[in-house]
Amino acid sequence: MSSVLPSFAAIQRRQRVHAAVRELLAEQGFRISMDAVAARAGCSKQTLYAQFGSKQALLRSMIDEHLDLTTVRLEDGPGTGNDVRGTLLAFAMEHLAHLCDPSVVATSQLLTAEAHQFPEEAKALYRDGCERLTERLARWLASAMERGLLKQDDPHLAAELLLSMITGLDFERQRFAVPHRRSLAARRRWAEFAVDGFLRAFPPAIGMAAAAADAPSKPQEFQI
Template sequence: MSEQGFRMSMDTVAARAGCSKQTLYAHFGSKQELLRSVIAEHQDLATVPLSPVVEDPREALLAFALEHLRHLNDPTIVSTSRLLAAEAHQFPDEARDLYQQACDTLVQRLATWLQHAMDQGRLRHDDPHYAAELLLSMIVGMDFERQRFGVVHRAGDRARHRWAEFSIDTFLRAFAPPTDDGAPPSASAGRRIRSPLSSPTSPRKRNGASP
């Protein structure tokens, strides 16, 4: 798909896979089912950390965020996204189906997990679908757009990890459950986050003096 987009044919896939087209159809039935299977495989890998039993929301969401960012930083995924976006107006039905299978399904899976976390008192009760969409937006930030436009982005594991921590910790503070007295958590509750623009090794000066 990164090379041919929606025009991809089963003949081409069979040639690349080293099998006959009949073998592909025997396994998948159609090109649509083949694509659905590939997308489902990525979805399963991305959502492995999201166990229905929520013991540590931060650990689970951080693992999910790192896998999601790793997937989006795959050069093949970036090139595929560019090509499919350019062709979407020519193949509206295929583009809609692909979006539903990939994006809508991921939001639904994440929303289901967030609902479990809310039911178990790990997160504040709210609309889980809105929360899922918000969280995915926070995880991705502007980095996928930077890649699509070919500008500098968070290409390294360290940079992605820092951003993942920042986005997850911010989300968890926003959706922290109320305290025992029913009051919302204080603004300082949760983990302290270093500015993503500051260096972890260089002390920041205050009023001209080193801390």
């Protein structure tokens, strides 16, 4: 029992710290400090440095948490059921739900406005977030291509194309304070349109397509 409690306490502390970072990024942008995070999370600055080492490592830890949630459907590979469409739809819905979160919208607007003042921090945030998300998706697509579930092509370019299709113009709508896809129904409709368009561009090999057509269909369920 005693060995479990410290781990549980550490998890709770990490969650509080991550929540504090998300809140402060929306309020302060790149000016966020370790002092502010410690005060918001209810811990000491020494504790933050002991656990994370630096502000950049703390930001990377928070981004890792988001990436794990967004890409959880991709972790097991294309799967024995060959349900490429279902997996990509689930991924798209998770990604769109994150992009439409009000705190994420506020953070994106503030960080975009400040990027020219903090170029190194902005580049690091892009590398830790966008580039790593693209890399995870590219690995999954490469595996699907190797198995004949998708047409062979450059998986990194395909990943960037799919992410662009999923995002659409919502970033631009958010940036200019224009209504975007807030509702679950609107996000699902767009996710299906984007994923189906992507799959038409990267159809599976003929044999795999025939096998998928003969397989019993299952209703799609989205959990976000």
